Amino acid sequence: MTEKKSTKSLEVPKTMKAWVLDGPEELRLTEKPVPQPGPAEALVRIDAVSICGTDVEIITKGLPAWIRGGLPFNKNFTPGHEYMGTIVKLGEGVDEYKIGDRVAVEIHAGCGRCERCRQGMYTSCLNYGLNYEGHNKGHRANGFTTDGGFAQYAVNHINTLAHVPDEMSDEEATLIVTAGTAMYGLDVLGGLVAGESLVVTGPGPIGLMAVAVGKALGAGPVILTGTRDSRLNLGLKLGADHVININKENPVEVVKRITGGRGTNYVMECSGAPNALNEAMDMTQRGGRICLAAFPSEPALVDLAKIVRNNIYLYGIRGEGKSATHRAAALMTQKKFDAKLMHTHTFPLEELPTAFKYFRGRIEDAIKVVVKVS
Numbered sequence: 001m002t003e004k005k006s007t008k009s010l011e012v013p014k015t016m017k018a019w020v021l022d023g024p025e026e027l028r029l030t031e032k033p034v035p036q037p038g039p040a041e042a043l044v045r046i047d048a049v050s051i052c053g054t055d056v057e058i059i060t061k062g063l064p065a066w067i068r069g070g071l072p073f074n075k076n077f078t079p080g081h082e083y084m085g086t087i088v089k090l091g092e093g094v095d096e097y098k099i100g101d102r103v104a105v106e107i108h109a110g111c112g113r114c115e116r117c118r119q120g121m122y123t124s125c126l127n128y129g130l131n132y133e134g135h136n137k138g139h140r141a142n143g144f145t146t147d148g149g150f151a152q153y154a155v156n157h158i159n160t161l162a163h164v165p166d167e168m169s170d171e172e173a174t175l176i177v178t179a180g181t182a183m184y185g186l187d188v189l190g191g192l193v194a195g196e197s198l199v200v201t202g203p204g205p206i207g208l209m210a211v212a213v214g215k216a217l218g219a220g221p222v223i224l225t226g227t228r229d230s231r232l233n234l235g236l237k238l239g240a241d242h243v244i245n246i247n248k249e250n251p252v253e254v255v256k257r258i259t260g261g262r263g264t265n266y267v268m269e270c271s272g273a274p275n276a277l278n279e280a281m282d283m284t285q286r287g288g289r290i291c292l293a294a295f296p297s298e299p300a301l302v303d304l305a306k307i308v309r310n311n312i313y314l315y316g317i318r319g320e321g322k323s324a325t326h327r328a329a330a331l332m333t334q335k336k337f338d339a340k341l342m343h344t345h346t347f348p349l350e351e352l353p354t355a356f357k358y359f360r361g362r363i364e365d366a367i368k369v370v371v372k373v374s
């Protein structure tokens with residue numbers, strides 16, 4: 001493989017541009033010292049960072065970011081977690097990567113010392129947010145409990161890095177971690193989805209990636225439900241065998257019809273709609289499995305007896321555990337699906353607030369809005 005020649009400098013300045021979160025909704029561009037990598041860490045020059053729905057949660061409500069034992073406001077905290085970049089400095093003893101390597105990142109390094117981290121479930125680390133004086137378990141989740149990617153540089157543990165091939169654009173590489181979350185959901189459902197049927201409810205970025213990854217792993221039929229035809233059409237391009245616009249058709253009836261009355265093996269719930277779990281139970285077959293990958297904003301009323309009567313398995317996931325991001329990166333490197341289709345807009349780092357406006361307002365059908373860092 002030939003080295004990609006970067007036109008940007010690999011030299012590391014002393015200070016960098018970084019956005020910080022003041023009060024809710026108050027992002028401010030400032031200068032910060034460039035962080036230094038420790039043992040088992042690398043300094044990443046951020047080349048591109050994508051906006052995620054969770055970033056909106058963080059800048060408006062604070063959670064799930066957790067900084068020094070509390071909400072992340074007015075703590076000089078830099079959010080942003082779906083980024084990629086170039087290694088520009090190695091911490092002591094690091095030989096797994098070299099300077100100039102292009103990398104995508106996982107969000108969660110975890111603490112590395114708790115039971116969950118040791119099981120590969122570092123996205124549900126038991127020491128979440130414990131990384132400050134008097135409570136230092138070394139937890140890292142960039143953009144959540146440590147500084148993230150709306151900046152020129154970030155430090156990453158080498159476990160959170162995945163190589164990006166030369167042919168892949170910066171914009172596409174920011175989507176590796178999104179695909180990693182979809183991959184983790186499918187892992188949790190059992191992983192061996194080839195020849196098994198899958199419904200994905202909700203065509204947001206994770207739902208669309210669940211379609212793409214599920215199809216790449218051989219699931220079939222893959223059925224996508226949603227309310228907007230433009231997103232559903234994109235789902236078809238990413239590998240859905242059927243799409244259902246729930247404003248026009250009853251999704252349970254259509255899924256039953258497609259599956260000969262049985263329902264599917266799996267449902268991946270990515271909509272967060274109040275009735276989503278009840279519908280998922282009606283769409284899955286007896287003994288089927290449901291993975292919840294979206295946050296409903298309110299408590300939901302659920303017919304629990306249906307879970308018991310039908311021996312349905314229910315899972316919740318957070319993020320991209322068990323190195324799922326590496327497997328997702330492999331699928332994208334092998335061009336098993338065209339993630340680029342989800343990237344709709346690009347803005348420079350200085351225009352982050354405009355990028356958020358496009359993402360939040362879905363202006364011009366925005367899906368993945370990428371910020372390029374120069």
Ligand SMILES: [Zn+2]
Nearest residue numbers: 052053054082
């Ligand atoms: Zn995200």
Ligand SMILES: [Zn+2]
Nearest residue numbers: 111114117125
């Ligand atoms: Zn841990």
